[in-house]
Amino acid sequence: MEANKKEGRYSRIFRQLEDLMQTADYPLSRMATIAAVLHHKMDYFFWTGFYLLVDGELMVHAYQGPVACMHLEKGKGVCWSGVERKQPVVVPDVEQFPGHIACDSRSQSEIVVPVRKQNGEIVGVLDIDSSQKSSFDEVDEKWLEKIVNMIYA
Numbered sequence: 001m002e003a004n005k006k007e008g009r010y011s012r013i014f015r016q017l018e019d020l021m022q023t024a025d026y027p028l029s030r031m032a033t034i035a036a037v038l039h040h041k042m043d044y045f046f047w048t049g050f051y052l053l054v055d056g057e058l059m060v061h062a063y064q065g066p067v068a069c070m071h072l073e074k075g076k077g078v079c080w081s082g083v084e085r086k087q088p089v090v091v092p093d094v095e096q097f098p099g100h101i102a103c104d105s106r107s108q109s110e111i112v113v114p115v116r117k118q119n120g121e122i123v124g125v126l127d128i129d130s131s132q133k134s135s136f137d138e139v140d141e142k143w144l145e146k147i148v149n150m151i152y153a
Contacts, residue, residue, distance in 0.1 A: 001044065003139050010143035013041050021150050030151045031115075032062035038128070038147070039064035046107060046131040050115065051079050052124035058083070061124070069103040077101035082112035082125045088141045092134040104129070111136040113144045117152045 001009075020033050031050045039048035049063020051072060058072040058079055072079050076099040082089045091110045094100045107129040115124045126148050130136065 003137070006139045007143075009041065010139065013037060014143065014146060017147060017150060021153070027151050028062060034126070034147060034151070035062045035064050044130045044132060044135045045128050047104065047127070047129040049128075050124055050126055052115075053083070053122070058124065065129075066104050066106075069101060072101055075099075078110050078112050079125050079127050082114050082127075083122055086114060086122060088113045088145060090136045090141060092136070094129075106131045108133045109135045111140055111144065113141070113148050115148050115151055 017034060017037055020037070021030055024030065035048050035050065039045050042048075045065075047063065047065035047068065049065065049068060050061045051058040052061045057074065060068045060070050074080065075084075078089050078091050078094070078097060078100065089112045091097045091100075094102070094107055094110055097110075109130045109132065111128050113126045114122045115126060116122055126144060128136070128140075128144070
């Protein structure tokens with residue numbers, strides 16, 4: 001998707017989510033709504049969801065798409081990289097990412113954005129996969145960080 005078209009779509013999604021977030025302040029409800037809206041509005045999103053830290057482990061939570069890995073091995077994969085680096089991780093080709101966890105062989109590229117509470121504590125990640133290589137860029141990163149910040153706002 002062209003950058004200007006992507007910017008416009010994210011802008012509209014952000015406004016829609018701002019309105020929806022007014023109806024509930026429970027973080028898991030917000031995550032479920034964010035996953036659903038993003039998954040159905042962004043045609044290159046193959047899997048869209050959240051992995052949350054539970055007793056030091058990343059466990060799948062609200063998501064849209066095919067069945068996911070329920071538990072991600074500690075210290076491996078793109079999601080754990082996002083937690084450990086404390087910043088978004090964009091992977092143009094998952095086969096080139098050391099330790100990539102293949103929950104679905106159709107996944108070709110991925111973006112992970114840490115989810116933080118208001119005090120800055122990382123509680124999980126937003127994980128999005130695409131069935132096409134090089135789907136994610138700085139536009140996705142910028143807007144997905146803004147959207148994730150709505151969860152604990």
